[in-house]
Amino acid sequence: MTSMTVTRRSLLLGATAAFTLGTAARAATPTGPQLLHITRDPSCGCCTAWADLAREAGYMVEITETDDYAGMKAEAGVPEPLWACHTARVGGYIVxxxxxxxxxxxxxxxxxxxxxxxxxGMPLDSPGMGGGLHATADVVAWGGLAGDATPFAF
Known part of the structure; x- marks a missing residue:
């Protein structure tokens, strides 16, 4: 017969591993977690908060900093009425x-x-703007079948 002793340390390590795996699975694909590449102004604190939430959601986060705000938006093809503080790419899409x-x-x-x-814009209580991981905001889609901008409900 085998005897097993459970210590607080082993219980804590197991719980930590389960939480980490559960969190990463939320943004995972069959090949692993999704890469979320964020381009942002180096002095923007709310962009950092959103990036931290993305990590918490299970994304692998990569950040590029630039002082060329308009260039960042133009390079990504974001229509000017939809501009916000940071621009991200994930799975072939712009966020x-x-x-x-x-x-x-x-x-x-x-x-x-x-x-x-x-x-x-930068709506209060959206993720990274005072809202946490599960915060909501009005989302619009653009390009392709969405045209200039249509609601993207979730």
Whole structure:
């Protein structure tokens, strides 16, 4: 017969591993966690908060900093009325601003024929703007079948 002793340390390590695996699975693909590449102004604190939430949601986060705000938006093809503080790329899509992570998950699951999704401006209580991981905001889609901008409900 085998005897097993459970210590607080082994219980804590097991719980930590389960939490980490569960968190990473939320943004995972069959080959592993999704890469979310964020381009942002180096002095923007709310962009850092959104990036931290993206990590918490299970994304692998890569950040590029630039002082060329308009160039960042133009390079990504974001229509000016949809501009926000940071621009991200994930799974072949553009994600502009403080987009809720549930909307990104839906985007990646459904893979619609659009260029990207956005939360224009910097709305209070959106993810990274005072809202946490599960915060919501009005999201719009653009490009492809969405045209200039249409609601992207989730």
């Amino acid at each position: 502009e601003g403080h987009v809720p992570f549930a909307a990104i998950a839906r985007l990646l699951a459904e893979r619609p024929d659009i260029t990207g999704i956005a939360v224009p």
